[in-house]
Amino acid sequence: MKNFTSLKDVDKLEKLIQSGLSLKENPLEHISLGKGKTLGLIFFNASLRTRLSTQKAAQNLGMQTLVMNFDNDGWKLEFEDGATMNGNTQEHIKDAVQVLGQYCDIIGIRSFAGLKNLKEDYQEKMLSHFINESKVPIVSLESAIRHPLQSLADLMTINEFKENEKPKVVLSWAPHPKALPQAVANSFAEWALGAGFDLTITHPKGLELSKEFTTGATIEYDQEKALEDADFVYVKNWSAFDNYGAIIQDDNWTMTEEKMELTNNASFMHCLPIRRNVVATDEVIENEKSLVLEQANNRTYAAQAVLKTILENE
Ligand code: CP
Numbered sequence: 001m002k003n004f005t006s007l008k009d010v011d012k013l014e015k016l017i018q019s020g021l022s023l024k025e026n027p028l029e030h031i032s033l034g035k036g037k038t039l040g041l042i043f044f045n046a047s048l049r050t051r052l053s054t055q056k057a058a059q060n061l062g063m064q065t066l067v068m069n070f071d072n073d074g075w076k077l078e079f080e081d082g083a084t085m086n087g088n089t090q091e092h093i094k095d096a097v098q099v100l101g102q103y104c105d106i107i108g109i110r111s112f113a114g115l116k117n118l119k120e121d122y123q124e125k126m127l128s129h130f131i132n133e134s135k136v137p138i139v140s141l142e143s144a145i146r147h148p149l150q151s152l153a154d155l156m157t158i159n160e161f162k163e164n165e166k167p168k169v170v171l172s173w174a175p176h177p178k179a180l181p182q183a184v185a186n187s188f189a190e191w192a193l194g195a196g197f198d199l200t201i202t203h204p205k206g207l208e209l210s211k212e213f214t215t216g217a218t219i220e221y222d223q224e225k226a227l228e229d230a231d232f233v234y235v236k237n238w239s240a241f242d243n244y245g246a247i248i249q250d251d252n253w254t255m256t257e258e259k260m261e262l263t264n265n266a267s268f269m270h271c272l273p274i275r276r277n278v279v280a281t282d283e284v285i286e287n288e289k290s291l292v293l294e295q296a297n298n299r300t301y302a303a304q305a306v307l308k309t310i311l312e313n314e
Contacts, residue, residue, distance in 0.1 A: 001309045003131060005140040006148055006187075007194050013155075017195075020156045020298065020305035027060045027304065033311050034063030040104030041067045041141065044126070045112040049272060049299050050141045050149065054108055057303035061311065066103060079125060093126075097133035106310055107134060110141035113181035115245040121145060121181070122210075137310045139303075147183045149306065150271050151191035153298035157291050158197070158232055161267055166198050167231035168264070172223060173203030174279040175253050176237035179245045184271050185238040186213040193217060202226035204250055207240045223253060230263040232291075235270050235280055255280035257287070267291045 003009055010016055023029070039058040043051060055065045068074065077096060078089035085092070100107055111126035121144040130138050140148055158167065169192050171185060185201075190213050192199045199217040201209065208219070220226035227233065235255045239245055254277070260266060268280065268290045276282055285292060 001137075001306070001313055003138045004148060004306045004310065005127060005131065005138065005143065006146050007151075007190050009148075013191075013194055016152065016305055016309065017156050017159055019308065020152065020301040021159065023060070023304045023308070024156075024298070024301040027301070030308055031060065031062045033308060034058065034061035037062075037105040037311065038064045038066060038103065039106050039108060039307065040100055041065060041108045041110075042100065043067070043069050043110045043141070044071045045110060047110060047141070049296050050110060053296075053299035054139075054141065054149070054303040056300045057307055060300070060304050061307055063105075063307070079129060093129045094133045097130055098135070101134050101136045104136060105314075106137045106139060106307065108139040108141045109143075111143050113144040113183060115179050115181060115239060118241060118244040121244075137314075139306060139310070142183055144181065145183050146187045146190070147271070148187055148191070149299065149302050150184055150295075151187040152306065153295055153302040154188060154234070154269065154271070155191050155195055156298045156302060157269070157295045158192075158195075160294070161291060162231065164231070166196060168229050169197045169199050169232045169234065170226050170230040170263075170266075171199065171201045171217075171234045171236065172226065172255065173207050173253055174235045174237045174255060175249045175251055176275060176279060177247065177249065179239050179247050180237045182209055182238040185209055185236050188234055188236070189213045189217055200226045200230070204248070204253065206242060207238065207248070209238065210241070224259065224262055227259055227262040227266075230266040233260065233263060233266045233268055235268070237279060251278075254278060255284050257281065257283045260284055260287070260289070265289065269295060272296055
């Protein structure tokens with residue numbers, strides 16, 4: 001693995017999942033692997049889990065970390081080749097990425113979606129520049145349209161709790177007071193289908209995700225019907241393609257205990273942070289079948305499995 005930015009970068013998914021679960025059992029087993037190496041973590045938006053779990057993962061492998069909130073503390077970046085930089089932009093992306101590569105052996109980048117222009121977000125401008133300009137491996141800490149470290153942690157969690165080889169997994173849209181990216185939902189669909197799970201996606205009409213991510217899944221607009229026989233229910237808000245970035249509030253889609261009772265005693269999943277009693281009720285989030293803290297815990301070992309694979313390949 002040179003970079004880790006999507007499922008396409010993973011040679012053997014099951015092996016990577018098992019590596020993460022094995023590291024969870026013995027986190028310091030490879031404490032010497034990253035000795036003398038530095039992981040740079042560059043953030044363009046807020047983060048709790050990704051920022052701290054990836055630092056912890058690096059420390060478990062003996063790596064040092066450098067962390068920078070680029071949106072507040074960095075220079076304003078220019079992306080156009082050949083630009084005459086006599087306006088607001090202060091540093092060209094290609095200079096910034098190459099300098100970062102002098103300080104770091106691996107760079108993690110959280111670029112996030114702008115949520116103003118769907119086409120621009122799907123071009124992954126920031127992540128693509130990092131991949132193209134960097135001489136050191138790039139790890140996505142969530143890009144405009146994917147969140148692969150979250151998805152790896154989610155698949156590790158399902159593997160730990162599944163009771164049959166092909167569980168029915170339902171990805172259900174939820175209301176939210178702010179517009180959110182499609183990244184978590186896209187990635188979860190991509191990885192769940194990659195793992196061979198029986199995936200149903202349910203959402204109001206007009207909130208379809210890209211077929212690039214959902215081909216192979218069942219789309220069911222009736223949420224209650226979708227929940228029947230579910231083994232895992234993953235709840236997440238995402239923005240629509242049409243009217244991209246608009247806020248859609250439909251409280252009928254909040255996940256409740258009554259809806260969870262329609263399932264096959266399903267486990268509840270969410271990547272966190274979660275808007276309580278909007279996305280799901282307190283009772284659902286705190287139910288014994290809720291896996292949200294397990295997912296957050298697995299973020300460390302997912303990141304550790306990815307960093308270990310990259311370090312071993314160097
Ligand atoms: N799930 C997740 O990525 O959380 P943070 O945004 O806090 O990193």
